[in-house]
Amino acid sequence: MDPITVLQSRIEQLEAKLGLAVSSTPDGQQGDSATSHLLNAAQTMNSATVGHEKLTEAVNMANELNNYTDPNFVEMAVPVLESEPIQHVPEMQATVDNMHQAAAEVKAEADAVSLGIQEIAETCGAAAAAASGQLAGAARRAEQAEQKLFPQRRNGLD
Structure with a gap:
């Protein structure tokens, strides 16, 4: 049968x-x-899953979830947890902490330098604006002096 x-x-x-x-x-x-x-449920499930390309991906994710929720998962992962790199994690944590602290110090210095550059740029911008104003004034005065010395002719007949 x-x-x-x-x-x-x-x-x-x-x-x-x-x-x-x-x-x-x-x-x-x-x-x-x-x-x-049962037949209706099976047909409904088949209809719902037809054309879903990501179904195998979902099944794999479900299998992983099932593994992680399995109470025996820790026992199955014990060989991984006892590996040499995992055993050295506590020793390496101090090095990682020192690196984080050094990175924070470098960031603080970089922020200070960035602020200094911004202040210098603002000062240079203000100086350039002042110089530009002075040059425009000097050009205006030069033009006025030129007009006094060499008045414009009306039709070129003067």
Whole structure:
């Protein structure tokens, strides 16, 4: 006997014990039986999963989640946890802490230098604006002096 036939006969036996009547519909399906509900659920699941390319990815993620929630996972990971690099983590933590502290000091120095550069840029900008104003004033005065010395001629006939 194939497994589906065995399962169907077990379900029919269970329905008989529970007193559920098995009625056949005109299309050959059993009416309100556990078998018909199981078949409908299987068809619904197949319909829902058709065309979903990421289903295998989801199954892999579910398997990983199942592994991580398994209470025996720690026992399975013990060889990894006892590896040499993991054993050296406490020793390396001091080095990592020193590196973080050094990085914080370098960042503070970089911030101070950046602020100094910003102040110098503002000072240079103000000096350039002042010099530009002075040059514009000098150009204006030179033009006025030139006009006094060499007045404009009206039609070139003066």
